[in-house]
Amino acid sequence: TSNDTKDSEPQTNTKAGNAASEAPGKPVTIGFSAPAADHGWIGAITANAKAQAAKFSDVTLKAVDAGKDAPAQIAALETLIASKPDAIVLLPQDGAQLTTVGKKAMDAGIIVINLDREFSDAAASFCLIKGDNYGMGVAAGHYVGEKLKGKTDAVIGEIPGIDDLQLTKDRSKGFADTLKGYGLSVKHRVAAGFTVQSGQAAAANLLQAAPKLDAVWNHDDDQGVGVLAAIQQAGRKEFFLVGGAGSRDAMDHIKSGDTVLTATVTYPPSMASSAIILARLAAQGKGMGDLVELQVPKMIVLQSETITKDNVDKYLPLGFKS
Amino acid sequence: MVKTFPGVRALDGVQLEVRAGEVHCLLGQNGAGKSTLIKVLAGVHAPDSGEIRWQGEPVSFGNPQAAMKAGIATIYQELDLVDGLSVAENMYLGHEPNAGGFVARRSMRRGAAAILERLGHPEIPAAREVGKLPAAAKQIVSMGRALSREARLLIMDEPSAVLAHDEVENLFRIVRGLTAQGIAVIYISHRLDEIREIGDRVTVLKDGRTTAANLDAKTTPNRELVSRMTGRTIEYVFPERPAARTFTEAPILRVENLTLPGRFADVSLDVHGGEIVGITGLVGSGRSEVLESIYGARRPTTGTVEMLGKKVRRGDVGAAVRAGIGMAPEERKSQALLLGEPIYRNVTLAGFARFAKGGFTDAGRERTVAEDITRSLDLRPADVRRPVRTLSGGNQQKVVVGRWLLGGTRLLLLDEPTRGVDVGARAELYQVIRRLADEGVGVLLVSSEVPEVLGLADRVLVMREGRLVHEAPAGELDEDTVLDLVMAGSLLDGADLSSNTPEGTAA
Amino acid sequence: MSTTIEPPVDVHDRPRVTAQGFWQREGSDHAKRNLALIGVLLLLLIIGMFTRPDIFLSGSGLWQNEVVVLSQASSIGVITVGMTFVIIAGGIDLSVGAILALASVWCTTVATQSYGPAVMVFAALAVGALAGLVNGVLIAYGRLVAFIATLAMMVSARGLAQNISQSHTQITNDPFIRSLASDKILGVPYIVLIFLVVTALGWVLLNRTTFGRRTVAIGGNPEASRLAGINVRLQTMLLYVLSGLCCGIAAIMVVSQTWSGSNTNGEGYELSAIAAAIIGGTLLTGGRGTIVGSLLGVLIFSQITNLFIVNGLPLDIQRVINGGIIVVAVLVQQFRVGSFPFLKRTAAK
Amino acid sequence: MSTTIEPPVDVHDRPRVTAQGFWQREGSDHAKRNLALIGVLLLLLIIGMFTRPDIFLSGSGLWQNEVVVLSQASSIGVITVGMTFVIIAGGIDLSVGAILALASVWCTTVATQSYGPAVMVFAALAVGALAGLVNGVLIAYGRLVAFIATLAMMVSARGLAQNISQSHTQITNDPFIRSLASDKILGVPYIVLIFLVVTALGWVLLNRTTFGRRTVAIGGNPEASRLAGINVRLQTMLLYVLSGLCCGIAAIMVVSQTWSGSNTNGEGYELSAIAAAIIGGTLLTGGRGTIVGSLLGVLIFSQITNLFIVNGLPLDIQRVINGGIIVVAVLVQQFRVGSFPFLKRTAAK
């Protein structure tokens, strides 16, 4: 149910090691740094990383907080680098701005796994694993496009997250580009801020701007809670809503079909768990069991999958708690 | 009674005894400890030692509230009103008539109106915001506040300082009314004649000690009172005035029909170097405004101000100062002083740039210069590094005047320069002013004390309702004629200004 | 000396003191200011009519839209009422947003929810008032500068909220709580009604009670208030409790609007509330201010945001324009009341 | 008429002036405050030694760590210097963070970069000073309340920065710019040196020049300053330009630290800077403050953050503790100087 706040241990998505990686290797220390975990998705990222690390007997995790902005995270990492861990999993405040420390760490012989927000210089990381923001927009675009195919006068709304972030721009671009393919376009775009409250405010006003809607894509299921509330409060039902990221709460709604939320496109925080796994393998000089190569790949870009009523059960376990 | 502040023993063994129904006067130089004493009585400061007996039994007031409950009401030396509140609300502040926390506004207004009536100022609207009242009216209100509590003892700390002549008479009338009801009054003033007129007994403080108690207010000769206050004998007199001169060279200041609608209209006057010109008139006759306009603190609508033959830019203080004009404004706390800053920095506030080299200040020299000045003014305590806040009222006034003794000032505008200054210091100030004049500085002096103007000035201008109505060498005037001039016939000439008064008071 | 002056029948500045220029009339400056603000508000609506006639010129559309504007203004509005009191008293409260977050989280924990809506509401109010009390004690008795004390509370309260919720969004399905935002009387949502009621109470408290008048007093002249026997400390403390309480109320509103409590709620509320109060004519230096003005300030901000969104302006443009509007809104008033000495002085600050 | 003033016989109340109370001595209260702050700073280091002996007890480790602390303090520190001036003059500047962002974006546009580092630096400083000038004009001559004027600037400047950069992070590869943060003299990075130099200049400007004196004067009593012939308006305006200029310098520092300019830079700097200044003993009501105090305030905050990070405390705990430390830091001083009447009074505010 949507308000299962009872488990104080936030649920996480981890992987029990497979044959190849299971065998404990030489003990490794992995440093981990992500922006301040003060809302769902980032929260899940940190939780996953910690949980996954705990799964390995041979891994000790050193989590350092990123502070409130790029310079602060740089400082945090400089202190981390000084303590010479084997690897660092880094979700930067800002990919470009943290490139400088990525390099520093690599130069210091530390394996840097760049998580999600890409460095401006590939040489600054040993391996990049990231979600696909543009692809996310594409996925949402296709879902909306398919449903509204041919209905060229369709009114489409979009509720992005924090609008002055690069990732938001990418998502919106993917969405717009894809819709163009269907002869559709976004009519109303109101930015929120990844928080429930901003979601509610944005949606409430957007519904005023658009007396009639056919579809709305909300970039983020965290703010989605507020978005859904606003829609319900306005008593609007004539359109369908597509979510983003893939929170447990969103999936529950999709499953029960009790709201206008009919689908969500994933941007899985489980990538943090994978990042830890990659870091361990790389540090121990192993490759990925199921692949031929003896090294972990240079770059992994996760698919953005579309969760609907039909396939929701498959994804439920991956749903993170917003 | 003993009270020490960091660095000072403000009270150092004071005795005071007040009987019901009497007017007991407190005399003492600036910094003698009068205000401190009454603040202790009013429960503002806690005494370090000593006891207060109130109607027989010993009491100790932890806070002002306790004192008020006991029936002690106080008018403090510094205006203590809240600008944002109405006249009525100010009067009843802290003891508003209320029903379950809700202010009974009607009864409060009525009460306030009644008190204003009793104070002889029914024209002050009880609902008016105090912030919009002129200084004079404010003083009435803070008196009204004291009367709003039915007190057994009413303390007045230099109430007459900001009052004009007729207002003082009015004040006395009220005081007599109170004493007739058996209410005791402690009256502080630096004006001996007032004490003669209203006082029954006098207690004299000096340096925080009682030097004389319960003298008879009517009979004790000035000489004795003064010597008890100061430890020396001063005749309450003015420096020698050079025999009426005719100034050959052109006046340094020439003002031509200056007008500020609603405050004053076509004022023309000139001041020669070395001459002291006094302006007198009722409170609210616009004297301050004239000074402020000459000084550029207000922008007159028409008229010109010429300093040393050069026009001074209208409404630009900086220009005036550069032209060699200096002013000691009326309200020292709000208009003149940086209370938190040390004395010397206040003295050099208008002149520190002159001691600076290439923008870099020279604190050392500032301090030595300031020390000379404060010594010449006999400021106490003399340490120029003390914050001005800790000075007594009169001494703060000296600092304000001292600011313009740095030199370089050709014309000095003085608005109520001796307000709250003690007898001794007064005589010294008069000396200073005269000395300046003799050095060729022109002085334009505003004072509500007619004797002061007559005694000090070479030439006297009488202002009424924003107009200069009379001009004469001081020698040819005496107090009564001036008082007549100040008021008489106003009903006739009053008309011509009333035309532009309404939007004037708005300005 | 003997001057025989008959009781002052003819004191000449009397006509002057009474001469009633319009400006002189009681509170008229506030009236003027508020008029100016209403003007700004109308201007915004007119802009709306030109840019989105379909909404602003259709009766129902306008009504619906303005209901949203009001709903969006509710929580910040309630907080601004409390803030107005604090500022009038010469203080400031930077912790409002954080306290809101804390209260919203506290009242939506599983534990609290299990006791039902009544307890949830109580929890929110209690947490708010308590946090306010801490502020008040630190400032009034601990003698901390209000800015610092409330800044500290701002940081700590958010931390605590985050710690309790573990950064999760705590969803509530309680029908009563949800109904506050969704159900309406005569087309007006409950939370809007609550907002208006709180504002009205605030007005009465400020203008008609000794509490209110003393608030103005300690803001205008703390020393004089002390000499007048007012317990400045106590009064100060109570004011922060009041502000905290308002945060509690606002928290409930936000929870009912978002069906959830979160440690991210109320971010930036402190500045918005202070700005609204100041635009409404409250002096940051204390001693002056009106509830009506603050109300108008809040509505103006809320209306601006709404205008931007219905016109689909991109965020960066919004921001640039927003700054301009704030300046204009204030200049409009200054221009009307520019001739006021005290305004000039504080304007220099 | 003749005056007979016998030479003052007993030299009045000199005896009564008890031994110069230490408190009375000029600036001594500041000295005390700063001592208290240094105490707090040492305390933090000691905590570090217990929690992370490996860092804080190894000479090189400590040095390296403190260099990081100083680098982190640089940009906010420079801004705090400007802020201190503004606050001492009785004003406030909420736009510092936004101006920093704008300057950092402006000086890293492709166009600007094409002209090389000198122009980039110039651009940052010019943009900062100009934005400050706008603030200053609005406040000094437009008579806007500083809070509102700078709030408006805060919103607009960020919007403009976003508009220029289109929310992209603008990377710079200029070796000179990068070197500022990376290269060191005697192990001290350039930006730290710049920070310390700016602070020193600030100290001289405030304490040894007429500019500084005027600043203190208009903060202490604008009316009196005006009547003393000081051009209050001009001075006020210049102060905001100064603050803006500091933002420009800080922008260069951030760019060199992050190799890029971004519209998200400097978020929340306004509150941090104000807090640092106040903790450093600057009166929010104006008229008093020291650069040294502000410097210490900044270092304390920077050191706290560093302690949290090296101990890997989670954010929520950090926040809770942070609030506590702020309160303690101030209480420590108040306790030392509690005997100051004016402090008491302003504390009530």
Ligand SMILES: Nc1ncnc2c1ncn2[C@@H]1O[C@H](COP(=O)(O)OP(=O)(O)OP(=O)(O)O)[C@@H](O)[C@H]1O
């Ligand atoms: N708050 C304070 N802190 C330190 N010293 C003070 C304080 N208040 C007064 N003093 C000192 O106490 C002494 C007495 O001051 P007080 O105001 O009582 O003098 P006064 O008799 O009222 O003088 P005046 O006639 O000028 O008002 C003065 O030396 C003054 O400097």
Ligand SMILES: Nc1ncnc2c1ncn2[C@@H]1O[C@H](COP(=O)(O)OP(=O)(O)OP(=O)(O)O)[C@@H](O)[C@H]1O
């Ligand atoms: N803030 C104000 N609002 C309205 N009227 C004022 C204000 N200040 C002064 N006035 C009016 O301006 C006129 C001149 O006032 P002012 O007190 O300066 O005269 P004055 O002769 O200098 O009296 P004083 O001796 O008290 O200085 C008076 O009529 C007064 O009522």
Ligand SMILES: [Mg+2]
């Ligand atoms: Mg006194």
Ligand SMILES: [Mg+2]
């Ligand atoms: Mg006057």
